[in-house]
Amino acid sequence: MAGKRDTSKDGLDNKIQTFVLTNFKGVWKFVQSNQSLARKVNKTLINSLIYKIPTRPNPYSMMTLDEQIPDTNIQKKTDTYTSWESLNDRTYIGRHLPPDPKLNSQKNLPKVEDLAILFRKRDGKTIYSSKSTMLFPYWVQWFTDSFLRIDHNQGHKLKNTSNHEIDLCNVYGLTRKQTHLLRTFQGGKFKTQKLKRQDGIEEEYPLFYYADPAQGKVDPQFNGLYEPVNDEKRQPPDKKQYLFAMGVERANVQIGYVMLNTLCIREHNRLCDELVRSYPDWDDERLFQTARNILMAIILNIIMEEFINHITPYHFKLFADPAAFTKESWYRPNWMTIEFDFVYRWHSSIPDTFKYDGKPTHIAASLWNNKMFIDKGLGALMEETCSQPGTRIGLFNTPDILVELTELPSIRLGRQLQLASYNDYREMCGFPRVTKFEQITGDEFAQEKLKELYGDVDNIEFYVGIYAEEVRKNSTIPPLVARLIGIDAFSEALNNPLLSPNIFNKDTFSPVGWEIIQNTKTVSDLVNRNVPPSDKKYKVTFDLQ
Structure with missing residues (x-):
């Protein structure tokens, strides 16, 4: 039963800011209409979001948990102090708060298996989002997978394979060698092929990764592209034949991911055509590198102006203004944190079933299944994706197949990494510590289960607590998740080298590329110029209309 949440621990400043930004729509419309005033307000609001949390450099990283001094056989005690190496070795995942071995001693925590009830759907009922289409979770999985990359070859999960930038490595590869394997070295383009959809019309796709799918034999031109995912259950031969050669090992995982990767590959090649028409003397390398820069700037623009504004409930629409922030204290090198990884684990935003070609289809059918995408084509699949809602982010809404695969392992990982408590992170983020379960959620069933499992609000773990909170009206994510994204999303994006004032100009992108960047604000813009x-014209949007 849903009751009214106790808001006494929301914090007065937080309440005032939310109230002002979610009311007075006419005032905010006037502010937005005045360019000079809008820039000042935009800077103030973005800074206010980022400065809610201590900014980089973070004093800790996962190096504090490593039981061995790197590159030696020397064992060390787990420490919680700052060292020069922990401030600079970015092969380790960053962290905002130090380890808390006391919380993770297991004495105050329930068995991980007992927490499954917090994520499974009640009576099998799915709670759909009132704001987001399925493009929203597809986009989140796709773009975060390029920089939130825990190294799963490390038994202790302390390291990452990330470049710590929104660099589209899922499209271009993590290394220069991988990038080279995907290129034609002619006209700056990616290797692609034409494939027919069900209605006989051809569209452009990446090349297939396997030369002999039945034997698992990789096309020799892609040897070394990445370590294949050796899971025959997820990649049976009938699906292997349609897997594409793309930037990272998980790029074929789901049709939403493949759809967005293919969109970027088409746009890159289209940009090369635009550039060669205007600059016929440019060689292959300059065409490739300039098209890559343009595409990354476009994606950064969409993240900050379409994606972020979809998340927030505010009437003022935030926008990219890179030059406004270069003197801020948060303007520091990027370093992905474990907390940022956890606040983007939106497994509950994916429904059990979705409509494909008008028919109910289980989400499992869309895994490693590029034939579904090829048959339908980019525009039609994208429009059908945007015609149906995603599901609400929070407890009691994760598909059964993902509870065991993703939710419970996330809790185990949090304990292994000795993450601080939910209340500790509230305090760090400028929220008062909660003292009652009713201050987290008004859902009486959730209150009951949290109390039964944890006994005291101070025992609630970070991963459980952030998703137990209620989603604010006209928002898509709970408040603490939003607060943590404020520091790591805006500051990480605005710190991208391409957005530096001496780089973000016509000299870097070319006059033609600069104009394309300025006139591309939405995913719809990209899709509708990359279909036959x-x-x-296809309807493409994050927002349910």
């Missing part, structure tokens, strides 16, 4: 000319 005979196709209609």
